[in-house]
Amino acid sequence: MLEKVKEKLRKVLKEVSMNKSDLVVLGFLRRKSMYGYEIIQWLKTHHMDEWADVKMPSVYKAMQRLEKKEYISGEKVTEGNNPPRTVFSITEKGKEFLLEMLEYFMVKSENPHDFWIGICFLNQGFTKGKFLQILTDRKQKMKEHLKCHKQHFEQMKSTEKWKLMPFYIKTLMKMGTKMNAIEIESLDELKKEAENKENEIFFIKED
Amino acid sequence: MLEKVKEKLRKVLKEVSMNKSDLVVLGFLRRKSMYGYEIIQWLKTHHMDEWADVKMPSVYKAMQRLEKKEYISGEKVTEGNNPPRTVFSITEKGKEFLLEMLEYFMVKSENPHDFWIGICFLNQGFTKGKFLQILTDRKQKMKEHLKCHKQHFEQMKSTEKWKLMPFYIKTLMKMGTKMNAIEIESLDELKKEAENKENEIFFIKED
Structure with missing residues (x-):
């Protein structure tokens, strides 16, 4: 019984932690590894700051949070004489979490916009x-x-x-x-x- | 010059503090004074938790914040043998702030949804x-x-x-x-x- 309650609690906590910025960062990185500013660039190109209401500061925060949780990993790269820059990649753990997020956004979320935000990152998420x-x-x-x-x-x-x-x-x-x-x-x-x-x-x- | 910078800063800070839950609480209270749970009830009746993505906990927080800022005032009322309940009313200061918020949501905000959230509370806000x-x-x-x-x-x-x-x-x-x-x-x-x-x-x- 206690196990069931714990299980339920874990689920609730997980869903509370599902946020759009995490989805966007993981979704973009699943396509290819990118510099932080490239993620922001993609976001703007797709006008996601407007229609999906994903704000830049929250994306930067998401990157820090996801790195801490080891869902993404950063690697410093030096090109020519430029100062080193960090290129981010999604980890295996991150890919698994992305699939859980997709399921949450497209199936479970009560917010009707979430489905359409999720669908942007559908790429090979489901059969x-x-x-x-x-x-x-x-x-x-x-x-x-x-x-x-x-x-x-x-x-x-x-x-x-x-x-x-x-x-x-x-x-x-x-x-x-x-x-x-x-x-x-x-x-x-x-x-x-x-x-x-x-x-x-x-x-x-x-x- | 410094005055101008200060003025600008005041404006930016004000806009950062413009949030949907404040608008919703002030907007509903402008129509009539209500108990806290009545505000939540209205919100649900209008499905604003879904389409406007205004969540209950943030509405409760908004009520506390607005009371502290004296934009709304609470009064304990006792009916029959029931325990006293707090009925909230908008203050004059609150009405002024509501008009500023309307202007922000319907004119200045970059988020395209904001216009339609603002319009719900149009009532005598403009000529x-x-x-x-x-x-x-x-x-x-x-x-x-x-x-x-x-x-x-x-x-x-x-x-x-x-x-x-x-x-x-x-x-x-x-x-x-x-x-x-x-x-x-x-x-x-x-x-x-x-x-x-x-x-x-x-x-x-x-x-």
């Missing part, structure tokens, strides 16, 4: 079967969400409360519904692409 | 003229963003890099463009509604 399952589950969840949203909407419209509701809240609600629909559309596109033979390179081979 | 100006500026910004996004997209498509780009990044980019378009649509709707005579109650009277 095709597992990925298709994740998409199916997520679409189901989104559809329920959308249905619930629409029902709430229709119900509100028929009450006195609706007339009193500020126009900007109404617009916000409508926008939410439209965004939801686009997410579902994108999930369908992902499914179609994942089933394309050419895209098999992005998945772990099934046993 | 109609000021609000229409904010909408025009934002639409302009979004249109440039969309144009830049589309150009980048078209440019990418014509290179070898595009073929190598993972399918999920392509879907993500397309989704981003669609979401951008919906935001612009919603800004247009807001403009139309703001110009509707019936919605004048939501604005400060022009002098």
